[in-house]
Amino acid sequence: MSHPFEELPNTPFGDELIDQAFSRAARAGRAKSGIDAQQSMLLTAANIISDNLENVVTGWPDFDALDPFYRDLADAIVSVDEMRKHLNEISWASEKATDIRHEYEGRLYDSDTDTARKLRKQAFARLADVVEEVESDLEAVMDARQELRDLPDIRPDEPTIVVAGYPNVGKSSFVNSVTRATNEEASYPFTTTGIQIGHITHEHIRYQLVDTPGLLDRPPEDRSEIEAQAVSALTHAADAVLVVLDPTGECGYPLDVQRELRDDIEGRFDAPVITVYNKLDRFAETPSVDRSDVDADADFLMSVVEGEHVDEVLQAAIDAVGYEPELPIDDR
The missing domain is CATH 3.40.50.300 (P-loop containing nucleotide triphosphate hydrolases)
Known part of the structure; x- marks a missing residue:
């Protein structure tokens, strides 16, 4: 049996996440041409950002559902209220990345290739801004993960x-x-x-x-x-x-x-x-x-x-x- 913080997910740095999303998007775009290439790049970048951020949030346990021992222990080390704030911000960023994708998808379909390229670049800039806005939250969650996952194995369900x-x-x-x-x-x-x-x-x-x-x-x-x-x-x-x-x-x-x-x-x-x-x-x-x-x-x-x-x-x-x-x- 392991404690609930032992398998916490990796948390990416903001710049690493942006680099990963945009480099994968560039590869996806090379496989297509015209408006389809821009659509593919937008979809790839937005999904990578949204999915990675969502995985950070869903990988953490619900603090209210934890055994009181572990909840108080987490609160002593990282402050549960602060962690909720950081995770809520990251969740917002995940949803915002999806919103940006939806907003630009329709505009790309109704444009020519040059306009589609400009719109896709606008979308990329906004996606980068969203990630940068939660960069401090990602770092806080990363630090908390490091402190909590190495806790000694005291089991509150054991006498x-x-x-x-x-x-x-x-x-x-x-x-x-x-x-x-x-x-x-x-x-x-x-x-x-x-x-x-x-x-x-x-x-x-x-x-x-x-x-x-x-x-x-x-x-x-x-x-x-x-x-x-x-x-x-x-x-x-x-x-x-x-x-x-x-x-x-x-x-x-x-x-x-x-x-x-x-x-x-x-x-x-x-x-x-x-x-x-x-x-x-x-x-x-x-x-x-x-x-x-x-x-x-x-x-x-x-x-x-x-x-x-x-x-x-x-x-x-x-x-x-x-x-x-x-x-x-x-x-x-």
Whole structure:
């Protein structure tokens, strides 16, 4: 399965499209003579321009019909409203090229060869103007295509566990431990570091674990607008969230600050949030930590380094997802 932006169509530069249309038109004209040659050139050039522009527009998915995850993700990266404007302009240009063809076809039929040649040149000039008018729109769509088609493969229809928390609390170590090297590193346009995506299979169901450095590892006020939109996209994909905290303070963030981030995540995600305290093996070396306070706040305690309770945490996340595959109609 691929994401909806993986097969986006190539978008031509304006001057390339004009060159292609007029050179193909010249070849078509050489095969005929008189008014027929001018008609053939007009038809060829206008159709190439109109068809290519239409293909750019129809090759993009309907944003309103997308899974909310992908729609919000696209909005975070390229702005859906801006993309609609660019695509609408290109659609207008496609229709305008066809209108020009229709306008000049009748005039060519009613003229002599010399007049037909002049009219055809007028039509070519107008076609070129139309393409040049949407040149910036074509470039914007081209840039958007490049950014969106290389998105990592997070699948919102697959059971998804998002792993959150401040840097150096053990998120990546947990994902590495439970996925046993089945993870992948991939960069989103709105993060400074790669997002880690791991996969596990439990009772014949594949789950994806998503660790999102640069997004869910700092408070909301420190996120840019684009990053905030990306977090919104993740809320659509998450079926459960593991928030990992480091009670020892080795991560560089006080425990109360880590809890504030956890509270924000709980308020933002419409999914079960499990609070996991990592580095259980270091509690004895951290006398400033009130163990009873941690016990009262934690859903689970674990040590990824020592392998303590890691499997239990993973099973709790799977149970929280509560995913049941849809049975075929015959088996219901």
